[in-house]
Amino acid sequence: MFGAIALTALVILGAPLFAIIATSALIGFHGEEIDLSVIAIEIYRIADTPVLLAIPLFTFAGYVLGESNASKRLVRVTNAMLGWMPGGLAVVSLFACAFFTALTGASGATIIALGAILYPAMKQAGYAERFNLGLITSSGSLGLLFPPSIALILYGVIAQQMDLDQPVAIDDLFVAGLLPGLLMLALLIAWSMYKSVGDRIPTTKFELRELLGALRESIWEIPLPILLVGGIYGGYFAVSEAAAVAVFYVLVVDVLILREVSFKQLPIIMRESMVLVGGVLIILSVSLASTNYLIDAEIPTKLFEFIREHIDSKLTFLMLLNIFLLLLGMMLDVFSALVIIVPLTLPIAVGYGIHPIHFGIIFLANMQIGYFTPPVGMNLFIASYRFNKPITELYHATIPFMLILFVAVLIITYWPALTMTLLDFE
Amino acid sequence: RTIKIATLSPEGTFWMKQMRAGARKIEKQTQGRVKFKFYPGGVMGNDESVLRKIRIGQLHGGAITLGTLSQSSPNVTLYGLPYLFSNLDDAAEVRKTTDPMLMQDIEKNGFVSFGFAQGGFTYLMSKEPVRNLNDLRQRKSWIPEKSDIGLLVYEYIGVSPIALPLSDVLTGLQTGLINTIITSPIGALALQWHTHVRYVTDQPLNYLTAMLVIDKKIFKKIDKPDRKIVREVMGDVYKKIDKQNKIDNIAARKALINQGVKFIKLSDAEKTEWEKIDDYVIKKLIKKYDYDKDIYTAVTVHKADAPKLN
Amino acid sequence: MNINNKFIKSINFLEDSLLVVILSSMILLAIYQIISRNLFSEGIVWIDPLLRTLVLWVGLSGAVVATRTDKHIKIDVFLKYLPDKLLPYIRRGVYLFTILICLLISWHATRFVISEYEYGTVAFSGIPAWLTAIIIPVSFCLIAARYGLLLFVSQARLTMLDVDEQVEK
Ligand code: NA
Numbered sequence: 057m058f059g060a061i062a063l064t065a066l067v068i069l070g071a072p073l074f075a076i077i078a079t080s081a082l083i084g085f086h087g088e089e090i091d092l093s094v095i096a097i098e099i100y101r102i103a104d105t106p107v108l109l110a111i112p113l114f115t116f117a118g119y120v121l122g123e124s125n126a127s128k129r130l131v132r133v134t135n136a137m138l139g140w141m142p143g144g145l146a147v148v149s150l151f152a153c154a155f156f157t158a159l160t161g162a163s164g165a166t167i168i169a170l171g172a173i174l175y176p177a178m179k180q181a182g183y184a185e186r187f188n189l190g191l192i193t194s195s196g197s198l199g200l201l202f203p204p205s206i207a208l209i210l211y212g213v214i215a216q217q218m219d220l221d222q223p224v225a226i227d228d229l230f231v232a233g234l235l236p237g238l239l240m241l242a243l244l245i246a247w248s249m250y251k252s253v254g255d256r257i258p259t260t261k262f263e264l265r266e267l268l269g270a271l272r273e274s275i276w277e278i279p280l281p282i283l284l285v286g287g288i289y290g291g292y293f294a295v296s297e298a299a300a301v302a303v304f305y306v307l308v309v310d311v312l313i314l315r316e317v318s319f320k321q322l323p324i325i326m327r328e329s330m331v332l333v334g335g336v337l338i339i340l341s342v343s344l345a346s347t348n349y350l351i352d353a354e355i356p357t358k359l360f361e362f363i364r365e366h367i368d369s370k371l372t373f374l375m376l377l378n379i380f381l382l383l384l385g386m387m388l389d390v391f392s393a394l395v396i397i398v399p400l401t402l403p404i405a406v407g408y409g410i411h412p413i414h415f416g417i418i419f420l421a422n423m424q425i426g427y428f429t430p431p432v433g434m435n436l437f438i439a440s441y442r443f444n445k446p447i448t449e450l451y452h453a454t455i456p457f458m459l460i461l462f463v464a465v466l467i468i469t470y471w472p473a474l475t476m477t478l479l480d481f482e
Numbered sequence: 483r484t485i486k487i488a489t490l491s492p493e494g495t496f497w498m499k500q501m502r503a504g505a506r507k508i509e510k511q512t513q514g515r516v517k518f519k520f521y522p523g524g525v526m527g528n529d530e531s532v533l534r535k536i537r538i539g540q541l542h543g544g545a546i547t548l549g550t551l552s553q554s555s556p557n558v559t560l561y562g563l564p565y566l567f568s569n570l571d572d573a574a575e576v577r578k579t580t581d582p583m584l585m586q587d588i589e590k591n592g593f594v595s596f597g598f599a600q601g602g603f604t605y606l607m608s609k610e611p612v613r614n615l616n617d618l619r620q621r622k623s624w625i626p627e628k629s630d631i632g633l634l635v636y637e638y639i640g641v642s643p644i645a646l647p648l649s650d651v652l653t654g655l656q657t658g659l660i661n662t663i664i665t666s667p668i669g670a671l672a673l674q675w676h677t678h679v680r681y682v683t684d685q686p687l688n689y690l691t692a693m694l695v696i697d698k699k700i701f702k703k704i705d706k707p708d709r710k711i712v713r714e715v716m717g718d719v720y721k722k723i724d725k726q727n728k729i730d731n732i733a734a735r736k737a738l739i740n741q742g743v744k745f746i747k748l749s750d751a752e753k754t755e756w757e758k759i760d761d762y763v764i765k766k767l768i769k770k771y772d773y774d775k776d777i778y779t780a781v782t783v784h785k786a787d788a789p790k791l792n
Numbered sequence: 793m794n795i796n797n798k799f800i801k802s803i804n805f806l807e808d809s810l811l812v813v814i815l816s817s818m819i820l821l822a823i824y825q826i827i828s829r830n831l832f833s834e835g836i837v838w839i840d841p842l843l844r845t846l847v848l849w850v851g852l853s854g855a856v857v858a859t860r861t862d863k864h865i866k867i868d869v870f871l872k873y874l875p876d877k878l879l880p881y882i883r884r885g886v887y888l889f890t891i892l893i894c895l896l897i898s899w900h901a902t903r904f905v906i907s908e909y910e911y912g913t914v915a916f917s918g919i920p921a922w923l924t925a926i927i928i929p930v931s932f933c934l935i936a937a938r939y940g941l942l943l944f945v946s947q948a949r950l951t952m953l954d955v956d957e958q959v960e961k
């Protein structure tokens with residue numbers, strides 16, 4: 057108790073977050089009489105996690121793009137293509153973030169890497185600061201439901217081990233996630249359009265000549281997403297290698313072909329981007345330790361046992377589940393949450409007649425919001441760091457997005473047909 | 483005394499159900515003096531992490547694959563020698579004498595073990611048939627990281643396999659980044675890799691085993707009569723798991739066949755060619771690990787042409 | 793304590809160069825892996841585990857450099873409600889707390905590295921685990937040292953240093 061008060065005081069006094077998380081882990085382990093070198097064992101697990109490679113590589117690529125005039129060109133192309141439509145650039149940003157998160161997981165790489173190009177672009181196009189921040193931060197976990205999301209694969213593997221009557225094929229999960237994921241996108245798009253009308257972001261008439269000109273100018277940037285998708289689905293490289301390809305491509309284009317970034321600048325960009333990565337990774341690494349303490353002390357399990365006592369119908373189960381998963385999404389990373397909580401909750405869900413595939417989508421949709429739920433959603437801190445904004449401003453900025461996505465989660469939860477319909481067509 | 487055990491196997495599996503049942507039985511029979519706490523699903527990290535946490539006392543034991551213990555007890559890698567057993571029954575028969583020998587060896591090196599659970603044989607599974615070594619040379623093969631034997635097999639045939647994290651294998655198979663994998667039928671089904679392979683080369687490569695180990699220092703702190711109860715109950719649990727795993731393996735093989743996966747028999751001439759590989763691999767492993775002569779002889783008893791220990 | 797002295801400057805240069813070298817080798821290794829697989833159908837098994845190790849190294853080294861001008865993620869919105877007079881004391885108090893925690897982590901990480909050395913764990917392809925893990929105690933020790941230097945720097949000077957770094961690029 058005393059420890060909790062002291063830590064809160066330190067948070068308020070502006071102590072570095074990594075030190076506070078590490079302290080909470082150390083206090084917890086000390087209380088359980090566990091050798092404190094466990095914190096180093098947990099930090100070392102960073103070197104066992106393949107998905108993290110995307111963070112430094114994509115961040116660097118994003119920084120190089122940020123130094124070039126790519127964001128200017130991006131604004132021009134989207135204006136030429138979608139300028140007639142309110143919120144055109146916001147829509148493009150949403151799709152880009154969802155695509156990118158499906159590739160990299162919700163580890164924050166989206167915010168750091170795409171933020172470097174989308175944030176200035178939205179600013180140039182006249183979007184309000186707060187809307188801009190909210191969109192990028194909340195989109196950092198958008199895409200968990202789209203293939204080839206590793207979270208979906210992991211859910212499938214866990215569910216299959218559980219001897220359920222209904223099969224849970226990973227391919228089916230990929231299909232099932234499409235409409236719920238698109239619903240989330242659609243609601244956010246509607247909100248973006250509404251906001252951009254309200255904020256009087258100017259719309260322009262569509263002109264073919266301007267579009268062709270803009271396309272010609274961006275001739276080198278447009279192939280990048282195509283290269284990544286084509287390379288992965290063509291079997292040239294793995295999802296985990298996409299980041300390296302992006303770095304290579306961006307370097308060739310911006311340093312050798314367009315020459316907007318000079319060789320001399322590269323070490324400085326590397327240093328700047330890796331300082332950012334360091335600030336994020338040191339927090340991720342000590343979070344591994346604090347998560348491990350929670351797991352060791354079986355706190356998520358106990359929390360769920362407590363909730364289970366209040367379940368008496370499918371409806372209360374689903375409602376408590378929504379709240380529980382939101383809390384969990386703030387505390388744990390999506391992988392630990394899946395492994396610990398799915399085995400506890402899935403049998404109950406199946407008992408209430410919820411299809412395991414539907415349950416998986418509910419689970420991940422909830423976790424996705426947890427990533428930027430105040431006060432401690434991890435992506436809030438990452439965005440605060442990336443854009444050099446106080447954390448409270450990010451709370452304000454993300455709340456509308458959180459509420460919208462929460463509506464989407466409710467629809468996904470209580471309307472199973474949305475998840476299951478596409479499966480019937482297979 | 484609460485014994486904290488970590489495992490990669492997820493909650494709800496036969497393995498976890500049996501372990502929990504065994505734990506309840508022990509708790510009852512020791513009147514609550516010995517309890518178990520389980521951390522399933524790999525939440526404590528991979529096998530190396532688990533061993534580290536046993537070392538510092540955060541965990542007291544773990545269900546781990548044998549290779550992980552090779553550092554302290556090199557003999558445990560013997561079951562993994564290539565083409566050691568021709569089928570599951572053959573393995574069962576040899577294991578009758580060698581399981582106790584290995585358990586003793588493990589205990590000498592600081593861990594108490596309660597028996598082995600088989601994971602079946604690994605096979606080459608591929609999109610295009612692999613009928614001979616030349617076929618294999620032309621495939622894009624994936625092997626699990628840290629697979630000594632997989633590496634040596636490919637070293638022998640002179641091609642480099644493709645290294646990918648586990649999470650990339652399914653999409654890798656789907657996109658054609660890889661088209662040949664080494665895995666067991668159970669593993670292929672569990673990770674859904676089976677949906678992207680069409681052929682299995684019907685030559686068992688190596689025999690997979692896992693076991694439950696508990697730190698000997700912790701185990702010794704349990705009263706002697708209670709220790710006996712733990713040994714008996716967990717020993718039974720492991721026999722049950724081992725037996726069920728054999729049934730599951732046979733079922734998994736059938737499931738693959740039912741899915742339309744074709745099992746390719748090697749010709750006798752080819753078999754002789756492949757036997758040269760196991761000679762090569764075993765000789766390399768003998769050099770790497772300091773095998774105990776008695777255990778080595780007992781494990782290779784059905785393999786008349788096994789290389790000799792010096 | 794003069795932060796601009798030659799010794800500190802050369803340490804800064806070393807740290808910055810380390811970041812550049814690690815990141816450059818990550819890019820080259822990752823690209824080489826893809827090229828060699830597609831052109832020569834060869835994979836190199838040690839590249840993947842090495843890359844993962846380098847993620848740890850680049851992250852922790854980056855965290856050390858981030859400490860130079862106190863750029864770690866923190867929640868500082870409440871500070872503006874506190875009297876200005878107190879701020880320098882609060883800042884140093886927070887630094888002291890952070891130094892203690894980093895030294896504690898560094899100490900236990902050293903014990904971890906020694907234990908890995910004694911048990912002879914192999915990280916990958918014959919590379920010992922202690923060597924790949926040694927960045928943990930070293931980086932936390934350096935972070936503590938960096939915060940130690942910041943104890944003697946005023947807020948005004950810190951802001952200037954940050955500006956200096958911006959100008960340098
Ligand atoms: Na992301």
Ligand code: NA
Nearest residue numbers: 385386388389
């Ligand atoms: Na989280």
